[in-house]
Amino acid sequence: MSKDKKxxxxxxxxxxxxxxxxxxxxxxxxxxxxxxxEKTKNDxxxxxxxxxxRRNQMASGLRSNKTHTVGLIVPRISMFFHAExxxxxQNELHKYGYxxxxxxxxxxxxxxxxxxxxxxxSRVDALIVACTxxxxxxxxxDKLLNTGIPxxxxxxxxxNSYPATYIKGDDFxxxxxxxxxxxxxxxxRIAHISGKLSSNLYQDRTAGFRKAMEQYQLPVKAEWxxxxxxxxxxxxxxxxxxxxxxxQPDALFAANDVTAIAALEYAKExxxxxxxxxxxxxxxxxxxxxxxxxxxxxxxxxxxxxGQKIVSVLIEQLKNRMQEVGLEQKPYVIxxxxxxxxxx
Amino acid sequence: MSKDKKxxxxxxxxxxxxxxxxxxxxxxxxxxxxxxxEKTKNDxxxxxxxxxxRRNQMASGLRSNKTHTVGLIVPRISMFFHAExxxxxQNELHKYGYxxxxxxxxxxxxxxxxxxxxxxxSRVDALIVACTxxxxxxxxxDKLLNTGIPxxxxxxxxxNSYPATYIKGDDFxxxxxxxxxxxxxxxxRIAHISGKLSSNLYQDRTAGFRKAMEQYQLPVKAEWxxxxxxxxxxxxxxxxxxxxxxxQPDALFAANDVTAIAALEYAKExxxxxxxxxxxxxxxxxxxxxxxxxxxxxxxxxxxxxGQKIVSVLIEQLKNRMQEVGLEQKPYVIxxxxxxxxxx
DNA sequence: GTAAATTATGAAAACGTTTTCATAATTATG
DNA sequence: CATAATTATGAAAACGTTTTCATAATTTAC
Numbered sequence: 001m002s003k004d005k006k007x008x009x010x011x012x013x014x015x016x017x018x019x020x021x022x023x024x025x026x027x028x029x030x031x032x033x034x035x036x037x038e039k040t041k042n043d044x045x046x047x048x049x050x051x052x053x054r055r056n057q058m059a060s061g062l063r064s065n066k067t068h069t070v071g072l073i074v075p076r077i078s079m080f081f082h083a084e085x086x087x088x089x090q091n092e093l094h095k096y097g098y099x100x101x102x103x104x105x106x107x108x109x110x111x112x113x114x115x116x117x118x119x120x121x122s123r124v125d126a127l128i129v130a131c132t133x134x135x136x137x138x139x140x141x142d143k144l145l146n147t148g149i150p151x152x153x154x155x156x157x158x159x160n161s162y163p164a165t166y167i168k169g170d171d172f173x174x175x176x177x178x179x180x181x182x183x184x185x186x187x188x189r190i191a192h193i194s195g196k197l198s199s200n201l202y203q204d205r206t207a208g209f210r211k212a213m214e215q216y217q218l219p220v221k222a223e224w225x226x227x228x229x230x231x232x233x234x235x236x237x238x239x240x241x242x243x244x245x246x247x248q249p250d251a252l253f254a255a256n257d258v259t260a261i262a263a264l265e266y267a268k269e270x271x272x273x274x275x276x277x278x279x280x281x282x283x284x285x286x287x288x289x290x291x292x293x294x295x296x297x298x299x300x301x302x303x304x305x306x307g308q309k310i311v312s313v314l315i316e317q318l319k320n321r322m323q324e325v326g327l328e329q330k331p332y333v334i335x336x337x338x339x340x341x342x343x344x
Numbered sequence: 345m346s347k348d349k350k351x352x353x354x355x356x357x358x359x360x361x362x363x364x365x366x367x368x369x370x371x372x373x374x375x376x377x378x379x380x381x382e383k384t385k386n387d388x389x390x391x392x393x394x395x396x397x398r399r400n401q402m403a404s405g406l407r408s409n410k411t412h413t414v415g416l417i418v419p420r421i422s423m424f425f426h427a428e429x430x431x432x433x434q435n436e437l438h439k440y441g442y443x444x445x446x447x448x449x450x451x452x453x454x455x456x457x458x459x460x461x462x463x464x465x466s467r468v469d470a471l472i473v474a475c476t477x478x479x480x481x482x483x484x485x486d487k488l489l490n491t492g493i494p495x496x497x498x499x500x501x502x503x504n505s506y507p508a509t510y511i512k513g514d515d516f517x518x519x520x521x522x523x524x525x526x527x528x529x530x531x532x533r534i535a536h537i538s539g540k541l542s543s544n545l546y547q548d549r550t551a552g553f554r555k556a557m558e559q560y561q562l563p564v565k566a567e568w569x570x571x572x573x574x575x576x577x578x579x580x581x582x583x584x585x586x587x588x589x590x591x592q593p594d595a596l597f598a599a600n601d602v603t604a605i606a607a608l609e610y611a612k613e614x615x616x617x618x619x620x621x622x623x624x625x626x627x628x629x630x631x632x633x634x635x636x637x638x639x640x641x642x643x644x645x646x647x648x649x650x651g652q653k654i655v656s657v658l659i660e661q662l663k664n665r666m667q668e669v670g671l672e673q674k675p676y677v678i679x680x681x682x683x684x685x686x687x688x
Numbered sequence: 689g690t691a692a693a694t695t696a697t698g699a700a701a702a703c704g705t706t707t708t709c710a711t712a713a714t715t716a717t718g
Numbered sequence: 719c720a721t722a723a724t725t726a727t728g729a730a731a732a733c734g735t736t737t738t739c740a741t742a743a744t745t746t747a748c
Contacts, residue, residue, distance in 0.1 A: 009491060011734055022698045027736060035696060052487060054465040058406040059734030062703050067402065069445070069466075077431045083422040090421065090448055099466060101413070102446045104434055121398040122413075122443060143396060147353060261635065291605065293637040355704055366728045371706060379726060403704035406733050 010051040018047050030055065061123065069099045070314070071119035071127045075107040075156075080286045081303050082130060085154070088307025089128065096315055098125070107132045113140040120144055126314055131156040133199045133229075138162045150317040154310055157331070159200050165317070167309050167332040171201055174299040174336040175208020178253050178281045181297065181338055183216050187251030187279050191224040193238050193263070194255040202227065205255050205283065224249060235262035243270065251279040251344070257286035260296050264343065279344040294342035306334050354395040362391050374399065405467065413443045414658070415463035415471045419451040419500075424601075424630045425647050426474060429498065432651025433472065440659055442469070451476045457484040464488055470658055475500040477543045477573075482506045494661040498654055501675070503544050509661070511653050511676040515545055518643040518680040519552025522597050522625045525641065525682055527560050531595030531623050535568040537582050537607070538599040546571065549599050549627065568593060579606035587614065595623040595688070601630035604640050608687065623688040638686035650678050 012030075016023045021040070028036045029044035047053075061067045070093055074082050090100045101124065105112040109132050119127055120143055127144055129151065138158050141151050145164065157166035182190055192209050195202035206225070213220050223245075226238045235258070242249055243266075254260035260282025267274050274280055274294055282289055282298040289296035309332055356374075360367045365384070372380045373388035391397075405411045414437055418426050434444045445468065449456040453476050463471055464487055471488055473495065482502050485495050489508065501510035526534055536553050539546035550569070557564050567589075570582045579602070586593055587610075598604035604626025611618050618624055618638055626633055626642040633640035653676055 009734095013734080023735080024699080024737080025697055027734095028697090031736085035694095037696060040696080054461065054487075056406070056734050057466045058402045058411065059703090060736075062400070062402040062406050062705085063734080063736045065703075077421065077434065078424075078427040080422075083427050087421045087448065090446065091450070094447070099445050099447070099462065101443050102434065103438070103443070104431065106435070117398065118443065122401045143398075288632055288635050291632050292635045353704095357704080367705080368707080368729080369727055371704095372727090375706085379724095381726060384726080400704050403733090404706075406735085407704080407706045409733075 009056070010053045011056070012053075014051055015044060015047050015053060018051070019043055065123075067123050067125055068097055069101055069122070069124050071115075071122065071124035072100055072102045073105055073112060073115050073119070073127070073129045074102065075105055075130060075132060077102065077104055081155070081284050081301060084303035085130075085307045085310070088304050089311055092308060092311035093314075096311075105132050107134075109134045116140045116144065120147075120149075124149065126150040126152070126318060128152050128154065128310060128314070130154055131158075131199075133196060133201075136160075136198055138164075150314060152310055152314055152317075154306060155201070157200055159203070165313060165331070167306060167313065167334065168200070169301040169306065170333050170336050171204035172208040172211075174283060174301070175205035175253070175255075176212045177208070177336065177338045178205075178283065178297075178299055179209045179212035180216070181340065182251040182253060182279055182281060182344060183212065183218065185275075185279060185344055188218060189221075189224075189247070189249045190218065190251045190253060191221075191226075191242055191249035192253045192255070193226045193228070193230070193235060193259050195230045196227055202255055209253055230254075230256045230259050232258055232262045235259040236266050239263050239266040243272070249278065252281070254280065254282045257282040257284045257289050257296070257298055260298065260343075261286075261288060261292060264292060264294075264296060275342065275344050281344050285339055289339075290341065297341045297344040298339050300337045300339050302334055302336070309334060353400070354397045355400070356397075358395055359388060359391050359397060362395070363387055409467075411443075411467050411469055412441055413445055413466070413468050415459075415466065415468035416444055416446045417449055417456060417459050417463070417471070417473045418446065419449055419474060419476060421446065421448055425499070425628050425645060428647035429474075429651045429654070432648050433655055436652060436655035437658075440655075449476050451478075453478045460484045460488065464491075464493075468493065470494040470496070470662060472496050472498065472654060472658070474498055475502075475543075477540060477545075480504075480542055482508075494658060496654055496658055496661075498650060499545070501544055503547070509657060509675070511650060511657065511678065512544070513645040513650065514677050514680050515548035516552040516555075518627060518645070519549035519597070519599075520556045521552070521680065521682045522549075522627065522641075522643055523553045523556035524560070525684065526595040526597060526623055526625060526688060527556065527562065529619075529623060529688055532562060533565075533568075533591070533593045534562065534595045534597060535565075535570075535586055535593035536597045536599070537570040537572070537574070537579060537603050539574045540571055546599055553597055574598075574600045574603050576602055576606045579603040580610050583607050583610040587616070593622065596625070598624065598626045601626040601628045601633050601640070601642060604642065604687075605630075605632060605636060608636060608638075608640060619686065619688050625688050629683055633683075634685065641685045641688040642683050644681045644683050646678055646680070653678060 012023045012026045015026045026044055029041045072086060074086060077083060093100055103115045105115060112132050126149060144151050151164045153164055153166040155168055157168050194206045197203050210220060228234045252263055254263055260280050263280050264274060267278055272278050280296060282296050285298045285300040289298045356367045356370045359370045370388055373385045421427060437444055447459045449459060456476050470493060488495050495508045497508055497510040499512055501512050538550045541547050554564060572578045596607055598607055604624050607624055608618060611622055616622050624640060626640050629642045629644040633642045
């Protein structure tokens, strides 16, 4: 069969030989360098197609110090928000001729550190990161930045003044919108299940919550504000705690949709009418929230817009980098919106 | 600031200079080649850490003809089944030191062809593909296979005898299980909304449906079997058609969950009781099916198992390739299971 | 028609590894 | 202790491009 047929890759030299030209000219023709004759260019392109030539990215990258590859570190690919964002990023980057290496930290800090190292070794042209919820020190990205590789954070971003670009949803406003919505639809005793405050996400969402409560002069009961890992089980436990007391909340702002779904489940199981006895609002507009009965109110984060912004900023930085222009490192904030549904 | 500090990458030569050794020895030490003294190895590792050295993958790959990178072409990252599969693939490959370049065809054939070219140019060590629903010719993968690069298809796989490995769910059995379940719970007039027959997925699911109907000697009405793009809108239209007649179905086997969800929505909007008037079963066990009311019966495809199988087969092939052993190209079929819920 | 400017090409070095081949250092064998 | 076998290291080539510098070919200017 194809046992004896040596698997050969055609190189630039094969084209050069076939056309009696130098490899330099072939390279220039393929990269359509201005100083190459139109006819030569056509000849080369034709011969390249004929030989089934494809540029060897490793050789090209080694010499030119560009990989045309962007790295992405994300907690989990299958989380709805991140899946949407990275779908957009991949499609957008493709338009500019960039590949995307996608890695998952599984929300584990040591994995994130390892991946930063690996992607550095792979000499990605840029790196996009949504941190783990525990990342508070960002020095594992230093070597990238020091080498002039743009690093862009999104969603879960550095809290301190780490000198990188970041793009995030308006979590403060999201928290504020959710809470004022609950208040304006008549709630007075509002509970809040949020994540650990090590992440900017929950700091901001909770701050928005507090701001709204304060503005409407409603008390925030300490026992009604939870900061925990936002899993289904934890949410159920928090609900059990909330509803074991005689004074019970009449609304819940859940800092993610999984928690909101679990809360609704708890309510159904325990004869708590939603929204009559308890209003619920979640965060992220996961597709499940629109399909559950009653449909859950939530906050839309526009993952597609986030993805597009990331890529446009990234392309800009890559262009500037070539011109050795100093990078502006301001944060970009993507607006959020309230989605009203039956649960509130 | 760091304006004047030249962004330097340390190379193997810097380590060699620092230790008065040759680059060859450094390379061997870093790849822990057997013929290098324990002490030297330690010295090198220590110095490498001290200098913050990281192997340049492009140089390494160019010379050794290995990229330690696997390419993946998938219709859309955000489809639940694929998101789960590729989450698993990425996590598994990471254990073996492989990176993953993920690309989306957006279910467009020309894009798939382009991506095959790009990933070939990137000299990926292997390629994993879930084809578009229209792919019936697979010659754009020839150049990969001819160069000895393993290509593994999953889920949407070649129908003809294309000489590659493939891994798929047992779609025939899935269709059969779904249909017999509907029959055994008392349905007689069963409709079936399926996808275009250009894809193995729907050929097999529909074949399973027909087999079950035949076995129970139930008639298959031609007007009750749809082959169309499985979108929400198309599903609603098909439902409208089905329920515009005087004789109406008492059960529906939808070949994906989006269609099942849309059908349930239609039923709710039109006062059709599920499961009393109409039983519904979907396909894939999308998270939404368990959360909707009534919860939808469906077929579990075990995406995690699919992902694990892909990687284990892949690693095996990469190992064999080094030993120049001929690749066995049998198909692997992952079992499916029926998930019974309230809709049937 | 010659000089100057422009355009097109080639030779060779460079990118940072890995690997082959040769050789030096060490250990085992008798 | 000499020789053989083994182990550790180095020199140099190689991987396939891109790019610098030089030079050849062509066009423009006068």
